[in-house]
Amino acid sequence: MTRVLLTDDQPLVRHGLRVLIADHPRLEVAGEAANGEETVRLADQLSPDVVMMDIRMPGMDGIEATRRITASCSTPPKVLILTTFDDEYVYGALRAGASGFLVKDMDMDQILTAIETVAAGDALIAPSVTRRLIAEFAARPAAVAPPRPVEGITAREREVLTLVGRGLSNAEIASHLHISIATAKAHVSRLLTKLDARDRVQLVIMAYELRLVTAPRG
Missing domain, CATH: 3.40.50.2300 (Response regulator)
Structure with missing residues (x-):
């Protein structure tokens, strides 16, 4: 319960x-x-x-x-x-x-x-809502920080982090990268551990602060 x-x-x-x-x-x-x-x-x-x-x-x-x-x-x-x-x-x-x-x-x-x-x-909820809210706070001055190197993650994990930052769910990440949902979930779990992120929302914030993703224009 x-x-x-x-x-x-x-x-x-x-x-x-x-x-x-x-x-x-x-x-x-x-x-x-x-x-x-x-x-x-x-x-x-x-x-x-x-x-x-x-x-x-x-x-x-x-x-x-x-x-x-x-x-x-x-x-x-x-x-x-x-x-x-x-x-x-x-x-x-x-x-x-x-x-x-x-x-x-x-x-x-x-x-x-x-x-x-x-x-x-799983902190990423309602992807369509997430994307709109992410665009809102990513466009604000408080969200702008000097980019820092992404250390200790693989090229594939960097791809996954970028897609998480865009608001994609595990299923959408799997489809985009042509991998299984279980593999996508495993990549996200490793990112949480390697980047010492509390949850998926923190990964989204990191993706923006690392400039892997930028707020949509228009």
Whole structure:
């Protein structure tokens, strides 16, 4: 059973998510919080598997709460950001340690699938959504950093890292490189280990910061 901590300053949003999760046989609501401070406290007390985190909240915002949760817990929960396409804080939230993001107007089934996907450790969710959000934060000044050499990875792993940065799923990477899905997954796993990346979202960020991928134009 995947235990979820709901965080949003709007009671109606939390209620809707609670009702949605209550009907799922493999998910349960571990608790609810209305602000960042409460989220950090409950994450420590309740040890949820996933925290659904709103970014814009009074007091401590979702970015700072995410940073504290991922830094303070020995086995931190996955943080799933609740956002909108025009949210200017997406990149900061991912840098703070978020494992994925949800768009608030997604279909209910997609939200439930996203929670399970992130809980299972695959942070890349809804590739079509991912690509659009990646383009948003990659185009921002905060995302621009001097490129550094990619050391310790093979030419094939570099290819895979580039494709991960473009928002491709394991199946899409396998098709693009004409390899099996299992092999694509193995390459991604090795990249996580070699680059000391917490999850796939960090690989996406690294791909942009290493200039393997650039934000789409137009």
